[in-house]
Amino acid sequence: MQIYLPIAEVSVNAFLLLGLGGLVGILSGMFGVGGGFLITPLLFIAGIPPAVAVATSANQIVASSFSALLAHLKRKTVDIPMGSVLLAGGLVGSGLGVMLFNLLKAQGQVDLLVKLCYVVFLGIVGGLMLWESLRALLRARRTGGAAVRRKHNWVHNLPLKMKFRVSGLYISVIPPLVVGLFVGVLAAVMGVGGGFIMVPAMIYLLGMPTKVVIGTSLFQIIFVTGFTTLLHATTNYTVDIVLAVMLIIGGVVGAQIGTRIGSKMKAEQLRILLALLVLAVCIQLAFDLLLRPSELYSADVT
Amino acid sequence: MRLLLALLCCLALPAKAEEIVLGLSSEAVAITATFDGSDILIFGAVKRDRPATLGEPLEVIITVSGPLTPVTVRHKERWMGIWINTDAVEVDAAPSFYAVATSGPLDQILTQTEDLRQRISIPRAIRSVGANVDNTADFTDALIRIRSDEGLYQVRENTVDFEEETLFRTEISLPANLIEGNYATRIFLTRDGAVVDAYESVIAVQKVGIERWLFNLAHEMPLAYGILSLCIAITAGWAASAAFQGVRR
Numbered sequence: 001m002q003i004y005l006p007i008a009e010v011s012v013n014a015f016l017l018l019g020l021g022g023l024v025g026i027l028s029g030m031f032g033v034g035g036g037f038l039i040t041p042l043l044f045i046a047g048i049p050p051a052v053a054v055a056t057s058a059n060q061i062v063a064s065s066f067s068a069l070l071a072h073l074k075r076k077t078v079d080i081p082m083g084s085v086l087l088a089g090g091l092v093g094s095g096l097g098v099m100l101f102n103l104l105k106a107q108g109q110v111d112l113l114v115k116l117c118y119v120v121f122l123g124i125v126g127g128l129m130l131w132e133s134l135r136a137l138l139r140a141r142r143t144g145g146a147a148v149r150r151k152h153n154w155v156h157n158l159p160l161k162m163k164f165r166v167s168g169l170y171i172s173v174i175p176p177l178v179v180g181l182f183v184g185v186l187a188a189v190m191g192v193g194g195g196f197i198m199v200p201a202m203i204y205l206l207g208m209p210t211k212v213v214i215g216t217s218l219f220q221i222i223f224v225t226g227f228t229t230l231l232h233a234t235t236n237y238t239v240d241i242v243l244a245v246m247l248i249i250g251g252v253v254g255a256q257i258g259t260r261i262g263s264k265m266k267a268e269q270l271r272i273l274l275a276l277l278v279l280a281v282c283i284q285l286a287f288d289l290l291l292r293p294s295e296l297y298s299a300d301v302t
Numbered sequence: 303m304r305l306l307l308a309l310l311c312c313l314a315l316p317a318k319a320e321e322i323v324l325g326l327s328s329e330a331v332a333i334t335a336t337f338d339g340s341d342i343l344i345f346g347a348v349k350r351d352r353p354a355t356l357g358e359p360l361e362v363i364i365t366v367s368g369p370l371t372p373v374t375v376r377h378k379e380r381w382m383g384i385w386i387n388t389d390a391v392e393v394d395a396a397p398s399f400y401a402v403a404t405s406g407p408l409d410q411i412l413t414q415t416e417d418l419r420q421r422i423s424i425p426r427a428i429r430s431v432g433a434n435v436d437n438t439a440d441f442t443d444a445l446i447r448i449r450s451d452e453g454l455y456q457v458r459e460n461t462v463d464f465e466e467e468t469l470f471r472t473e474i475s476l477p478a479n480l481i482e483g484n485y486a487t488r489i490f491l492t493r494d495g496a497v498v499d500a501y502e503s504v505i506a507v508q509k510v511g512i513e514r515w516l517f518n519l520a521h522e523m524p525l526a527y528g529i530l531s532l533c534i535a536i537t538a539g540w541a542a543s544a545a546f547q548g549v550r551r
Contacts, residue, residue, distance in 0.1 A: 002478065004337040006513040007520055011338055011478030047479075059531045066539030071546075112386050226532055233528030237520050241531050242335070248535055252542030289384040296378045297444030298387070 007240035008052040014246060016046060021060060021247035025254020028061070029068040030262040031199065031214065031274045036061055036192030036225070037122065037281060039247070052240050055232035059244040061193050061225040064251035065218045071259040072215030079166035079212050083219035085173050086180035086198070090224050093184020098231070101189050112289075117190050119286045121197060126278030129200050133271040140268065167208045167216075175206055184224065193221040196278055203271075210267040320350045320360065322489050322501040329503075331476060331485075332510040339478040342366070342505065344403075345471035348491060358494040360467045361404070361411040365422060365490075366474050366505070368399030368454075369483035370429075375441040391441035395429045398481050400455050403472045405462040413495035420490065420497060424455050453477045480507055 003014045020042050024035035036057050043053035072078050104113055160172045179201045187194035195217050202213045233239040262270060327343035344364055373396045376387040404411060408423060417423050424446055449455040454477065462472040476485075485505040491498045509517055520527045 002336060002338040004333055004335055004478070004513060006509060006516045009479065009481050059535055062532060063535035063539045066536050067542045068539075070540065070543035112384075226535075229532060229535075230525070230528040233520070233531060234524040237524060239520070239528060239531050241516055241520075241527070241534070244531055245534060245538075248538045252538050255539075256542055256546040291385075292380070293378055293385055295444075295448065297441065297448065298376050298378070299445050299448050300374045300376070 003242065003246070005048075005052075005240050005243050007238065008048050008056075008243060010047055010049070012046055012048070017243065017246035018250040020046070021064075021250025022254035023250075024060070024247075025064045025067075025251035025256075026258035026261070027254075027277070028064040028218075028251070029071070029255040029258020029260075030265075031195070031258075031270060031277075035064065035195075037118065037190070037196055037278075040192065041281070041285070048240075048243065051236060051238045052243070055229065055236065055238040056240045056243045056247070058193075058225045058228040058232065059239055059241075060247040060251055062222055062229060063244075063248040064255040065193070065222045065225070067252040068255040068259050069215060069218040069222060071256065072218060075215075075263070076166070077211050078215035078219050079164055079208070080216075080219065081162070082164045082167055082169075082176060082206075082208070083216045085162075085176045086183075086216070086220045087223050089177040089180025089182075090184035090187070090194070090220055091227060093181040093186075094188040094224060094227065095184075096181075097185040097188025100185065104189075114190055115285055115289060117186065119282055119289065121186065121190075122278050122282035122285070125197055125200050126275050126282055128204070129271055130275035130279065132204065133268050133275060137268045137272070164208075167206075167212050169206070169208065171206065179205060180220070187224055188228070193225045195221050196274075199274070210271070214262070319352070319498070320348050320491060321499050322491060323347045323349050324489060324501050324503060326487070326503060326505065328505070330506040330508065331480070332508060333480065333482070333513055334510055335513060337478065337480075337513075339480075340476045342474050342476060343471065344474060344487065344489070345469075346489065346501075347470070348468050360464075360498075361406050361492045362462045362464050362470045363405075363408070363412060363422060363490040363492060364403045364462060364472055364474070365427075365486075365488045366399070366401045366476075367397040367427060367486045367488075368481065368507075369485075370395035370397055372396075373445060375445050377441065377444075389441075391438055393428060393442065393445060396445060396449075397427055398454065398483070399476065399485065400424055400427050400449075401458065401474050402456070403458045403461045403474060405460065405464040405470065407459055408457070411492050411495065412490075412497075416492070416495060416497050420488075420500070422488075422490065424457065452479070454479075476507075482508055 001014045002011050004011045020039060024039045027038065028035045039057045039060065040053050043057060044050060069078065160174060161170055162173050163170050179198070183194040183198050183201065186197060198217045198220065199213055202208045202217065203210060208216070229239060324344070324346040331340050331342070348360065373393045375391045375393060377389045378385045379388040381388070402408065402423065412422060417426055421427050425442065428442055428445065446455055462470055464470045485507055487503045487505055489501045508514070
């Protein structure tokens with residue numbers, strides 16, 4: 001069944017969109033990532049104009065993340081104070097990120113920089129997570145017990161300490177603020193929620209337990225992507241509500257399935273799967289940059 | 303009625319030897335939610351005040367052109383191992399859609415000078431002035447190639463049925479990824495490569511119903527539209543969560 005999208009001005013298969021939404025929803029529920037790094041390139045391939053794809057996937061991420069967040073709230077695996085601190089940094093960061101984005105746009109080559117950002121960050125994050133998880137898995141097998149994470153590093157010796165009950169942490173608010181800010185900048189430049197950076201940063205930099213990390217990341221993502229949606233809708237008019245609804249229907253159902261799958265799996269297994277997924281997208285994007293394109297020219301309506 | 307009007311107009315004007323009387327299967331294309339392209343039948347007749355003259359046969363060329371928009375064409379080159387955009391050419395006005403249907407091979411039924419004057423063939427329909435790169439032609443060729451691959455630019459030679467040099471008909475298929483606007487439809491009668499008569503009409507392509515409403519809302523009340531999108535997202539997220547809760551119990 002073909003459906004015509006009023007803002008994107010293209011006609012696409014409705015079931016394709018439902019399927020894309022569902023796939024990303026499952027990932028969102030399992031890993032606590034918004035899935036923007038996956039849905040945006042997939043929409044490009046489906047023939048949606050890039051500007052519409054970026055803006056609309058932000059809207060879709062709000063829906064699937066909210067659905068998954070409700071499931072996490074029921075299981076009490078959301079650290080709302082921690083999420084709020086991260087969010088405060090994140091909103092400032094996305095404001096800065098939009099300014100940086102416009103600066104790069106004025107210089108040209110913004111597409112290249114966005115792609116390079118994807119390759120570099122997905123590569124680093126995916127590689128580190130895979131390495132760390134494999135080591136933890138091996139260690140757990142050798143000793144026969146669960147891996148004990150190092151609880152104290154330099155991050156825990158800063159002032160302005162605050163108690164985060166759900167995470168079982170008593171740390172300074174500066175590291176989460178900085179992490180939020182940094183992720184906010186990247187999120188605005190790359191047009192994603194930033195979960196794939198946020199999740200490992202919370203685990204390895206802040207030392208939060210994996211089970212709490214996912215719900216907290218979702219909590220923060222909803223607000224950042226909601227803000228982005230409004231920004232795109234009011235300045236560029238590129239949010240396609242029909243496209244969003246199709247993706248959302250698939251996405252919310254997928255998110256519920258994903259949360260169920262996620263709660264049945266071990267934390268290390270979850271992390272290895274997420275790492276492999278991140279690396280796969282990274283390699284795909286790297287190939288795009290390195291291989292000779294079949295069409296050397298491209299045309300954009302200005 | 304329109305035919306009659308056209309005939310009356312013809313009578314009032316100083317008579318040309320051969321003139322076009324035109325019909326369109328539809329004068330407007332409505333883009334609905336399930337729009338999946340549309341075929342338009344263009345038909346007509348040649349009206350003449352004396353019997354067809356001998357000599358070179360009469361030929362018909364029909365063009366349909368979407369709204370003209372500026373386009374930036376970029377060229378990629380390898381730089382330090384990766385492919386990046388280097389040169390760019392700003393094409394001032396390129397039709398979003400362009401179809402040429404003819405009753406014979408285009409280069410035989412139309413001379414270069416007439417093509418230049420009337421802007422009939424695809425390269426002539428694209429206007430590019432003031433480009434600051436040496437090989438501008440490569441860029442316009444690339445634009446034509448890209449849009450032809452997407453089915454937006456079509457050259458359909460020998461697809462106009464032209465019977466007895468009097469009745470002609472052709473079908474133009476508009477693709478699903480149409481943009482809104484007035485699609486100029488032109489019919490040319492040529493003899494010996496020269497245009498003997500031309501006729502112009504317009505097909506209005508417009509979104510209707512919910513498509514129209516959403517498009518207007520997005521542009522006229524963007525904040526409300528943005529909030530509406532978010533409300534839908536939040537409601538859908540909550541509904542799915544509640545539904546699955548019910549299933550599990």
